[in-house]
Amino acid sequence: MENSTQGYPVPNTNTQEILLQLILTGQVSIFDFSYLSGFRTRVSELVLTHGLELEKEIKSDVNKFGNSYWYALHKLPEDKKDFAAELYFKLINRNT
16 A cells, blocks of 8 residues: 555545545545545544645536536645644544
């Protein structure tokens, strides 16, 4: 798993996992964590509790039945990446 974390410690919580995805790819959506029922709660926690600034882009698509749907693509601005990395290490150290 070390290769997939690109040198960052392996996440111990869902919040850490979402934050690491943001750091490594610059964006995250419900499609990255479809198994996680609390995805939106964890993103809100990062923003409201931990002060992480994210940009939100509303995307739309059409499902296999032809019905339109919308979802949020949360983006980590490049100038906030250092703050996000510091937050990640703070959260990791809290759980050790």
